[in-house]
Amino acid sequence: MAIIDDVRSIIAKSLNIPMERLTPESRLDELGAESLDVIEIVFGLEEKFDITIPLKADEATRLASAGKADGDGQNVPFSTVGDVADIVQKLVAAKASQ
Amino acid sequence: MRLARRLKNQPWMQKAVGVMAAEYLRLVWNTTRLTLEPENFYQRYETEQPVIVAMWHGQHFLLPFLRRHYRFKVLISRHSDGEINAIAAQRLGVGTVRGSGDHGRRFQVKGGVAGFKGMLDSLAEGWNMALTADVPKVARVAGLGIVKLAYESGRPIFPVSLATSRRLVLDNWDRSEINLPFSRGAIVVGEPIRVAKDADAQMLEQARCALEKALNAASERAHAIVDRRL
Numbered sequence: 001m002a003i004i005d006d007v008r009s010i011i012a013k014s015l016n017i018p019m020e021r022l023t024p025e026s027r028l029d030e031l032g033a034e035s036l037d038v039i040e041i042v043f044g045l046e047e048k049f050d051i052t053i054p055l056k057a058d059e060a061t062r063l064a065s066a067g068k069a070d071g072d073g074q075n076v077p078f079s080t081v082g083d084v085a086d087i088v089q090k091l092v093a094a095k096a097s098q
Numbered sequence: 099m100r101l102a103r104r105l106k107n108q109p110w111m112q113k114a115v116g117v118m119a120a121e122y123l124r125l126v127w128n129t130t131r132l133t134l135e136p137e138n139f140y141q142r143y144e145t146e147q148p149v150i151v152a153m154w155h156g157q158h159f160l161l162p163f164l165r166r167h168y169r170f171k172v173l174i175s176r177h178s179d180g181e182i183n184a185i186a187a188q189r190l191g192v193g194t195v196r197g198s199g200d201h202g203r204r205f206q207v208k209g210g211v212a213g214f215k216g217m218l219d220s221l222a223e224g225w226n227m228a229l230t231a232d233v234p235k236v237a238r239v240a241g242l243g244i245v246k247l248a249y250e251s252g253r254p255i256f257p258v259s260l261a262t263s264r265r266l267v268l269d270n271w272d273r274s275e276i277n278l279p280f281s282r283g284a285i286v287v288g289e290p291i292r293v294a295k296d297a298d299a300q301m302l303e304q305a306r307c308a309l310e311k312a313l314n315a316a317s318e319r320a321h322a323i324v325d326r327r328l
Contacts, residue, residue: 035210036246042211043250 004085010044024082051091116185127163130283139287150255151228156272160260162190171220173229221251237272240310254290259316263324284323288312
């Protein structure tokens with residue numbers, strides 16, 4: 001199963017909606033996600049992929065990108081299903097290259 | 099109004115107000131004759147650390163003084179008022195985790211996710227965490243976030259209320275109580291609420307209701323003590 005499908009599955013389960021409704025462009029807030037749902041999604045992804053999603057303490061709207069591990073400090077948004085999949089993909093790749 | 103708002107967002111102004119607020123609260127605390135209920139709370143609490151201390155919004159201003167020599171962090175919003183609170187808390191020896199929950203879908207704005215993770219990490223490192231149980235703008239209704247924090251961390255929630263006989267009650271959403279000096283004071287601590295690791299949604303909701311009830315009971319009791327309505 002591709003990472004995007006795992007991500008869609010975890011998001012669908014947390015939000016209790018059919019997976020088919022989720023496209024890479026689907027916005028989490030428009031799907032009805034609240035803070036606790038996003039926390040559940042983050043924990044679900046961390047457990048599934050054995051990664052740590054680095055949340056920046058001073059930036060509510062964004063998650064630090066996987067690229068931060070390489071020192072570029074770039075931030076990426078965490079707004080859509082595609083954003084989430086991108087972050088997971090980068091973190092999984094970074095883990096594999098270690 | 100615009101000038102006041104601009105001033106309020108200036109770091110030097112926030113620092114000045116935060117320091118003044120901290121010193122004012124210190125004056126209140128030092129001139130308050132305190133009743134602690136139960137009296138042996140700190141002995142009991144000693145063996146339970148780290149714990150989650152829950153309070154209602156608007157009754158939390160003297161919270162930093164509960165810590166004694168224990169390591170405490172408090173959850174403070176990212177709002178500009180929150181910055182002032184954070185400066186005051188740090189001056190009074192309390193660490194901070196920034197963020198807050200939301201009843202709507204503004205998780206991206208309020209930092210609830212980062213705040214939640216920050217609190218979990220702090221508890222895992224042995225810090226006690228203090229936070230208000232009600233989510234901003236909806237007073238006296240416990241949110242599920244604090245219950246989820248107990249569930250994820252495995253740490254107990256202690257419902258706490260702190261009241262003073264002399265106080266100003268503001269006409270705002272949480273009916274904030276500004277504690278005044280030279281008061282009788284009461285700290286009432288309810289029985290700890292624990293959330294099982296295998297709790298399902300229904301059990302989490304039961305814990306949320308239990309916390310709400312315990313906080314209301316503690317608040318009623320603390321006010322009855324200081325207002326001599328016993």
